[in-house]
Amino acid sequence: MTIARMRERVTETVNEVSGGRRGRHTGRDIASYELLSRYREVLMGVSILLIMTFHYTEDLADLQGERFDGPARIFYSYIGSSGVDVILVLSGLGLYYSWKRLPDAAVFYRRRLARVLVPYLMVALPGWAWLDLVRDDAGVPRLLGDITFVTFFTDDVKWFWYVLISLVCYAMFPHVFSALDGACDHVSAWLRTLLMCGLCMQLVMMLDQYDPGLYDNVDIAVNRVPSFIVGCLVGKLSYERRRLSMKGVLAGLAIVVLLLYPLRMATTPVVQVLLRALLDFLGCICGIVLLSRLEASPSNGLRGIHDAVCRILGWFGRYSLELYLLHVLVRKVLNVTGHSAAFPQYEMVVVLAALMLSVPLNRLSKIIQRPLMEGRRPQAAS
Template sequence: MKENIKENKKTNTKAQNDLSLLFKYRKFLMGFAALWILMTHEWQIVTNETSFFFVTENFIKRIGFCGVDIFLLLSGMGLYYSLEKNSVSRFYYNRLKRVIFPFIIMASIVSQIDHWTNEFYFNVITGIGFYKTYIYLFLWFVPAVITLYLFTPVFYNFFKKAENKYLFFAGFIELWLLFSLMARNVMREDLYGFTNRIPIFVTGFLIGYLCKEKAIKITHRHWFFILLTFILGMYLAYQSNFKGLGLILPVSNCCIPNYLISISLPLLMAKVLDKLHSIRKLAIIGKGLNKLIGFWGMMSFEFYCVQEWIATKILPDLLKGGDKLLANVKLLIIVSICGLALYLINKAIVWILDLIDRLTSNIGKNKMVDN
């Protein structure tokens, strides 16, 4: 196995690893996921109920929570690279500074306007409410991803020691499935909305490893299989979300269907975008799409943090005019402005923290030199 990877490294050093397209177009994919999540939460259906387009629009809106799975896939990829470059303490610092402040800022604003009790506020920002009461109390993705961050270095340690990474990955998925099945009579059902997404996060971690090792080259046959995976995922998503099909676990509509969509759709979109860039007459379209959707990808986390609460406050007024499409556009603009503001605030906070970190590190180094 090790020899094969070394051999692949030599043969693919100059050739692009197709998996690395996920990194190349990461902002685009994050932006797409962020917009899809906004759609599932707040988009107002604009097509007529009797038309074919209504079915399509309603389906795309209904399964928009798959954007969370795309987030987790890309996050898992990034975490592998982060742990390869940094110590565990530096890893925690880099990860937590990115998510903690937007979350606390939004929780603090909402707590004042919506008159939360001090106890409820404490339970939200500490994650106690997430595990003790209900995961969807407030911005459930944040305590979920922080939980994954906390355990990732442990997983990384075992992953690095495993001689056969694929076998280790398969074994982990088997343990996850066994736990999920055994816990179904004990664990709250809403928690499956989180635990069902652990496999896609771990898959992202594996893809991060494969990208770094350059061990995979996707052939035309592989792309055909990836396309079939996407089609199967969409079919199962329709069956589980509209026809009540149960797939092994509770809250199964965000498990197998989302997994299949999330490991295929980002690759397909990245490949199409890359093809557009490579064709001279279409390059401007590829670059334009990349920059446009990448705008939301740049602030995807902050955009997520503000969207649902702001929509509950302003959407009823936006809909008074009767034009749903216009209401959707106005909501997107307002949420984008608020998300950008939160992004800039967080960027300033992180800049100050990094400055303090550099200064204290330099002081420490100077003291060591003096001694």
């Protein structure tokens, strides 16, 4: 087989997955990667709800031990924390759009750091101060190590770890964008994505082999870097309005289910994270394609269902960062004080606290973020 023929075969394969030439939504509502951008807030809402559900099943597993069974165990085993992976995919998608609109590194980092660090410090600083200075009497050095994520690497402290992986992804993004945006066609973009993901997985496996202690501390974060890289590719495909093959999505979903359940291929943490992420992400694609069909329906009732679902899930997506920060804060406080969030009454406290405080936290954060994003110092109130 000649090189030209091999390239033609690769192109045909990728066209089947990505839908080939780019296409806009028409009256027939052709499935497109652009749907992921249109329903990004909805998918963020789904993902934060999955994360909150996972936290509950995790607490339930710790409480019940060998008696842990039923639907909660199925969710814990096969969905797990894959909502984080989908959020990282959507983060990569959003960053791609943002950089295409304004490729200014200074503005990019100022806005992203303000968006994440302001609410993080508003929630985590009092949380860590209570835990390190009041409850454990560990002192200021420990507080500084916790708030700056030093203890994430040294002592396996995973509270608020998602903020750290977000910062790492922000640092990586310009390089990932350059690799993908510089691809001559979408086939090359796919190949470059696979190469970057493969390299990341190889580095992770090397870390596991040569420093298993460090790997055990950081695996929750490093195993998810490929999800962000894939998200950047999805951003490119969405920005270019590439068509999406639902046959490929459904085939991929069937293969992942087969690998997860009958074949039980999730034998290592990296593979487990990958398969769960694929299951969640492909399921989300099916969900938004269904939503787009409801939106295009001539039935007022079906369009009403579409609007209601989007409003509800979109609200959760709009405040996903605040919900995450508050949820893990209240959950941790209850758990370390002996009030396990596995009990329904305490889980209700966790959920209600996150729901009620997320909007005020968001609004207060914006007051501080606005001058920071514009490059000005916050002014004292007169």
